[in-house]
Amino acid sequence: xxxxxxxxxxxxxxxGGPAGIAAACTAAESGxxxxxxxxxxxxxxxxxxSAEQNQQxxxxxxWVRRIENSKVKIYTQxxxxxxxxMDTILVETPDxxxxxxxxxxxxxxxxxxxxVPFPGWTLPGVFGIGGMHNLAKLGMDVKNKKVVLAGSxxxxxxxxxxxRLHGAKVKLIxxxxxxxxxxxxxxxxxxxxxSKIVQAAIYQSILLGIPYKTHCWPIEAxxxxxxxxxxxxxxxxxxxxxxxxxxxxxxxxSNLELPxxxxxxxxxxxxVTDNTGKTSVENxxxxxxxxxxxxxxxxLVEGLIAxxxxxxxxxxxxxxxxKKTKTILFGKALDFHFALRNELKELVRPxxxxxxxEDAAYKDIKNNTLWREAKLYSHLGMGPCQGRTCSGAVRYxxxxxxxxxxxxxxxxxxxxxxGYSETCCDKASTELY
Amino acid sequence: xNSTYDVIIIGGGIVGCCCAKYIAECGRKTLLLERQMIGGGxxxxxxxxxxxxxxxxxxxxxCRYSRDLWTEFAETNTEKIEWNRCGTLWVAADQEExxxxxxxxxxxxxxxVNVEILDQKSITExxxxxxxxxxxxxxxxxxxVLYPPAAAKLFSKLAESYxxxxxxxTEVINTTSDGxxxxxxxxxxxxxxxxxxxxxxxxxxxxxxxxIKRKGHLVVTNRYPGMINHQIIELGYLxxxxxxxxxxxxxxxxxxxxxxxxxGSSRQFxxxxxxxxxxxxxxxLNRCFEYMPKLKDLQAIRTWAGxxxxxxxxxxxxxxxxxxxxxxxxxxxxxxxxxTSIATGKIISEMLDxxxxxxxxxxxxxxxxxxxxxxxx
Amino acid sequence: MADMITIYIxxxxxxxxxxxxxxxxxxxxxxxxxxxxxxxxxxxxxxxxGTCFECTVTVNGNQHxxxxxxxxxxxxxxxxx
Numbered sequence: 095x096x097x098x099x100x101x102x103x104x105x106x107x108x109x110g111g112p113a114g115i116a117a118a119c120t121a122a123e124s125g126x127x128x129x130x131x132x133x134x135x136x137x138x139x140x141x142x143x144s145a146e147q148n149q150q151x152x153x154x155x156x157w158v159r160r161i162e163n164s165k166v167k168i169y170t171q172x173x174x175x176x177x178x179x180m181d182t183i184l185v186e187t188p189d190x191x192x193x194x195x196x197x198x199x200x201x202x203x204x205x206x207x208x209x210v211p212f213p214g215w216t217l218p219g220v221f222g223i224g225g226m227h228n229l230a231k232l233g234m235d236v237k238n239k240k241v242v243l244a245g246s247x248x249x250x251x252x253x254x255x256x257x258r259l260h261g262a263k264v265k266l267i268x269x270x271x272x273x274x275x276x277x278x279x280x281x282x283x284x285x286x287x288x289s290k291i292v293q294a295a296i297y298q299s300i301l302l303g304i305p306y307k308t309h310c311w312p313i314e315a316x317x318x319x320x321x322x323x324x325x326x327x328x329x330x331x332x333x334x335x336x337x338x339x340x341x342x343x344x345x346x347x348s349n350l351e352l353p354x355x356x357x358x359x360x361x362x363x364x365x366v367t368d369n370t371g372k373t374s375v376e377n378x379x380x381x382x383x384x385x386x387x388x389x390x391x392x393x394l395v396e397g398l399i400a401x402x403x404x405x406x407x408x409x410x411x412x413x414x415x416x417k418k419t420k421t422i423l424f425g426k427a428l429d430f431h432f433a434l435r436n437e438l439k440e441l442v443r444p445x446x447x448x449x450x451x452e453d454a455a456y457k458d459i460k461n462n463t464l465w466r467e468a469k470l471y472s473h474l475g476m477g478p479c480q481g482r483t484c485s486g487a488v489r490y491x492x493x494x495x496x497x498x499x500x501x502x503x504x505x506x507x508x509x510x511x512x513g514y515s516e517t518c519c520d521k522a523s524t525e526l527y
Numbered sequence: 528x529n530s531t532y533d534v535i536i537i538g539g540g541i542v543g544c545c546c547a548k549y550i551a552e553c554g555r556k557t558l559l560l561e562r563q564m565i566g567g568g569x570x571x572x573x574x575x576x577x578x579x580x581x582x583x584x585x586x587x588x589x590c591r592y593s594r595d596l597w598t599e600f601a602e603t604n605t606e607k608i609e610w611n612r613c614g615t616l617w618v619a620a621d622q623e624e625x626x627x628x629x630x631x632x633x634x635x636x637x638x639x640v641n642v643e644i645l646d647q648k649s650i651t652e653x654x655x656x657x658x659x660x661x662x663x664x665x666x667x668x669x670x671x672v673l674y675p676p677a678a679a680k681l682f683s684k685l686a687e688s689y690x691x692x693x694x695x696x697t698e699v700i701n702t703t704s705d706g707x708x709x710x711x712x713x714x715x716x717x718x719x720x721x722x723x724x725x726x727x728x729x730x731x732x733x734x735x736x737x738x739i740k741r742k743g744h745l746v747v748t749n750r751y752p753g754m755i756n757h758q759i760i761e762l763g764y765l766x767x768x769x770x771x772x773x774x775x776x777x778x779x780x781x782x783x784x785x786x787x788x789x790x791g792s793s794r795q796f797x798x799x800x801x802x803x804x805x806x807x808x809x810x811x812l813n814r815c816f817e818y819m820p821k822l823k824d825l826q827a828i829r830t831w832a833g834x835x836x837x838x839x840x841x842x843x844x845x846x847x848x849x850x851x852x853x854x855x856x857x858x859x860x861x862x863x864x865x866x867t868s869i870a871t872g873k874i875i876s877e878m879l880d881x882x883x884x885x886x887x888x889x890x891x892x893x894x895x896x897x898x899x900x901x902x903x904x
Numbered sequence: 905m906a907d908m909i910t911i912y913i914x915x916x917x918x919x920x921x922x923x924x925x926x927x928x929x930x931x932x933x934x935x936x937x938x939x940x941x942x943x944x945x946x947x948x949x950x951x952x953x954g955t956c957f958e959c960t961v962t963v964n965g966n967q968h969x970x971x972x973x974x975x976x977x978x979x980x981x982x983x984x985x
Contacts (some may be wrong), residue, residue, distance in 0.1 A: 134973060135973060139928055209950075216941070216947065220950070221951075224953070225951045225952040225956075227952070228952025233928030233929075234927065234928045263930050319936060320937075322948070342924045399951055434980075450947070453943045453945070478959045480956060482955045483950065483951065483955070505957075
């Protein structure tokens with residue numbers, strides 16, 4: 095029988111990436127008790143991971159050391175799956191269920207990759223871009239493996255650099271955005287994110303000799319039991335590149351499940367916050383990608399601000415406002431210059447899988463008008479990923495938002511659902527009945 | 528779009544869709560109005576069990592007839608409705624329940640329903656993941672499971688193929704005895720007959736036909752093919768269904784054709800919010816753990832709550848409403864609507880044509896309630 | 905440096921470092937199909953962050969374990985399907 099433990103922290107932080115770590119550190123400065131809950135085994139989120147902790151300046155080594163030396167109580171392998179009343183979250187760990195009471199809650203739950211489906215994308219050996227980066231950092235051996243990266247966004251460089259440094263034969267980096275957009279984005283960097291210029295230069299030196307093509311995207315992954323090659327196009331020419339691995343994803347979308355469950359106002363896929371990070375719900379703050387995709391810098395500065403603001407240190411929070419404005423502009427530039435081209439909508443064939451958990455194909459889904467209709471008739475989103483893998487694609491291809499967000503917002507052991515006396519806070523009203 | 532039909536059906540759940548299919552098939556100009564999406568209400572909230580029950584003679588007749596119709600329909604639509612003829616296993620926890628097993632065996636057997644008594648050894652063999660020690664149970668091998676929203680959608684498509692018009696996202700504000708239906712946008716449509724198949728919303732449209740919400744909770748797991756082989760229910764289930772108590776739970780497991788397991792069940796009166804209540808969910812799960820402790824470590828993917836449409840005498844309404852002339856009812860199926868939807872559709876279509884049905888239909892007539900005499904079926 | 909331990913993958917012995925991430929170990933062992941999708945297609949890791957459930961395998965009899973979030977322990981029995 096699962097033991098249910100009751101905990102109480104002044105400040106509870108969900109998410110152990112840059113935003114969560116920064117928020118935890120600054121909140122702890124005030125002397126408040128702080129508990130941080132991270133879903134995976136490690137702190138660092140998708141940008142930093144334990145393997146990178148000693149690497150500066152690209153790694154988050156300094157920050158991770160800072161939090162490990164602080165009084166923040168860190169929980170890993172901790173999945174927040176429900177909320178209870180207006181002051182408690184329910185968290186499942188491998189041995190326990192924790193009922194965690196908070197005075198202030200900071201949601202730093204990050205983002206996930208958008209997977210645009212194309213024929214063969216479900217073959218083993220096809221990963222996300224951050225996905226392959228993560229897997230390599232978790233120890234996947236890439237030495238001498240032929241790798242093609244094809245997708246969108248600056249993550250392509252970070253992933254490619256890591257892979258090359260670990261012995262992969264990176265054959266091609268393909269960016270769907272066109273060169274004029276990339277140049278315009280590059281021109282904005284000195285003003286919006288000067289540190290990224292240094293980063294870009296470092297990547298350039300690591301990636302010397304690797305073909306980088308813009309206005310280029312994958313149209314099919316080929317292979318029987320695993321990927322053998324990928325077919326790409328630049329709109330006029332089409333060719334096939336043999337590979338052992340393909341890393342492919344097209345930008346990021348915010349993890350909105352927990353903010354939505356708690357009733358936070360969300361507009362245009364972003365959690366609405368004031369300039370201190372406060373959401374529309376009393377005592378709940380949000381920092382990092384869920385307020386708008388703006389990368390590590392945005393996550394750090396918003397985490398700092400939220401951590402200070404929620405513990406009453408508005409003076410310190412104010413000091414970072416200017417930086418925050420810059421990161422918001424950086425996010426807008428990212429959004430604009432890496433916008434997905436329409437050709438990507440046409441990659442799907444009738445039998446291309448959209449929902450991987452349930453093997454719901456494009457033809458099974460397309461004749462609906464809403465997410466919930468598609469879910470009901472094709473089981474879209476009814477698998478263990480709860481729509482996390484396919485919702486970005488569905489939004490992109492059909493314009494439907496994933497509705498039906500309800501506890502548990504992460505799969506849990508059945509016994510973790512037993513044993514609470516309070517009604518859990520959820521938005522059953524987002525259902526149509 | 529027309530303004531006059533032979534029949535207007537209000538409610539696009541599985542019952543309404545079955546009605547539409549049979550009625551349109553007989554050549555009537557049929558319109559079905561659904562205020563959200565086909566099969567998206569109670570139909571989507573239930574398990575999908577096709578079961579022959581014996582709480583009353585009228586319930587038994589309707590369920591058995593329905594199960595036969597489903598079995599025939601499923602022969603050519605197995606995958607479309609995710610049909611699996613897994614049978615039902617009623618589990619006896621003590622001697623009293625084992626005695627009840629024997630009574631039920633006699634009841635089913637004498638009425639020609641395949642049924643088998645299992646002893647302690649055979650129940651363990653047929654369901655090895657049940658906690659050891661149960662005295663035995665009753666196996667009804669011809670019961671089945673299906674996926675209700677797909678079945679409702681399929682019936683609505685069949686209705687369309689027979690010329691029915693299906694309008695989703697169309698809300699009805701009221702109906703009048705002269706056969707007119709007023710929509711939310713103010714427009715009026717007319718029919719010779721209006722069939723209310725609106726589940727727990729039916730009382731809004733026929734105020735002296737009581738249908739109340741009886742809330743239930745379910746949990747669905749990831750895929751565990753072979754974990755259970757039948758729909759498994761505790762014998763106490765019928766006590767829970769029959770109970771007038773505000774809250775009750777009963778062990779009930781449903782093996783989806785895709786290997787997922789739906790865990791239930793709970794019943795609550797007077798709770799009209801669709802929020803999941805974790806207190807009763809916990810009671811339900813703890814009850815289930817008593818029968819199958821292995822459930823604890825399965826991966827739960829979703830929970831939800833829904834409302835069964837319940838009637839005072841636990842029998843559905845099928846047929847004309849007395850004194851209303853053009854208003855009929857096909858509603859109030861409580862927790863057995865998925866099973867009995869198909870027979871409801873066939874029976875109501877036969878009633879419209881004054882054809883005798885294969886089972887006695889008097890017990891389901893709304894007149895039993897509306898005339899003031901609540902008769903038991 | 906972590907100790908070397910023995911785990912079992914589909915019945916075969918493998919010597920790995922204690923705490924090594926299972927998805928990496930499986931890849932090194934040449935396994936590309938971690939499990940089958942509902943219609944029987946081979947599937948393997950995708951997101952590397954514990955949310956896609958495509959890297960799942962059976963560990964010590966427990967199905968649907970995310971191998972990218974699982975650390976190898978001595979005697980661990982892993983089945984891919």
